[in-house]
Each structure stands twice: as C-alpha cells, then as structure tokens.
Amino acid sequence: MAIQLNHTIVSVRDKQESAEFFAEILGLDKPTPFGPFLTVQVDNDVSLDFADDHGPVHPQHYAFLVSETEFDVIFDRIRARGLSYWADPSRRWPGEINTRDGGRGVYWQDPSGHFLEILTRPYGSGS
Structure with missing residues (x-):
C-alpha cells in the first residue's frame, strides 16, 4: 500500500x-460534522478537519494544486471578496500572482491567519 x-x-x-x-473559496462541498470537527473534503481523498482552538492559533500553510480553469474561478472569488493576496509567501508582491514553473500561483489568508495558496504547476516542474 502506498x-x-x-x-x-x-x-x-x-x-x-x-x-x-475554505469550502466556498475553493468551490468544495459544504463542511460536514465529524465528532468535534467540521470536515472539508478535497478531491484527492484528503480531508481538512477544522477544530476550534482554545488558545492562540499558530498559522500554517496550505497549498492546493488546481487546474488553470479552477485557478481562474478561485482567484475571481478571492478578488470578489476583496481579500488581500500576494505573489509570494513573504508578501513582498501584494496584488500580484506568480508564474513560477510556467504556471500561476497566489497566496492569501483565511479568517484565522492561515496562509493559503493555489498553484497550477507543482514547484520544480517547469523547464
């Protein structure tokens, strides 16, 4: 088994x-309860299980590989909400997307401060 x-x-x-x-921005099914969690299922059989943190949240990074078409739709949702976004994880290029490896990528934050990313090509896959 892999x-x-x-x-x-x-x-x-x-x-x-x-x-x-998460579900709305990424265009996924509505969250479903599972025990103390709210679960969001992504397409590769991985779930994100959201849990209330009763202390300070320590921001994490979550990156999602998407198609070019999905990128456009998700990016439109980010802009429609007036969310800040960046071309880089250091936030040096606000209001821009990146074109690494011949694809596109963008970063933004969720309501708890987690740093989210969508990209159309895995890093290192370009020529």
Missing part, C-alpha cells in the same frame, strides 16, 4: 467560519 495523506486537523478560532470559508 502511503497517502488521509486528513489533517486545522486549528482555527471559529471552525464554522473557517471551514465554510
């Missing part, structure tokens, strides 16, 4: 707000 990531817990200030934000 080793595959099955799920990860995403600690947030408000699991309802953050799980719905």
Whole structure:
C-alpha cells in the first residue's frame, strides 16, 4: 500500500467560519460534522478537519494544486471578496500572482491567519 495523506486537523478560532470559508473559496462541498470537527473534503481523498482552538492559533500553510480553469474561478472569488493576496509567501508582491514553473500561483489568508495558496504547476516542474 502506498502511503497517502488521509486528513489533517486545522486549528482555527471559529471552525464554522473557517471551514465554510475554505469550502466556498475553493468551490468544495459544504463542511460536514465529524465528532468535534467540521470536515472539508478535497478531491484527492484528503480531508481538512477544522477544530476550534482554545488558545492562540499558530498559522500554517496550505497549498492546493488546481487546474488553470479552477485557478481562474478561485482567484475571481478571492478578488470578489476583496481579500488581500500576494505573489509570494513573504508578501513582498501584494496584488500580484506568480508564474513560477510556467504556471500561476497566489497566496492569501483565511479568517484565522492561515496562509493559503493555489498553484497550477507543482514547484520544480517547469523547464
């Protein structure tokens, strides 16, 4: 059996707000309850299990590989919400996207401060 990531817990200030934000921005099914979690399923059989954190949230980075068409749709949602976005994880290029490896990528934050990314080509895959 190949080793595959099955799920990860995403600690947030408000699991309802953050799980719905993820699902809406990425165009995924609505979150579903599972025990103390709200679960958002992504297309490669991995779930993000959102949990309320009762202390300070330590921001993490979550990157999603998407098609060119999905990039356009998600990026439109980011802009429609008036969210700040950057071409780089250091936030040196605000309001821009990157074109690394012949694809496109962009970074933005969720309501708890997690740093999200969509990209159309895996890093290192360009010529």
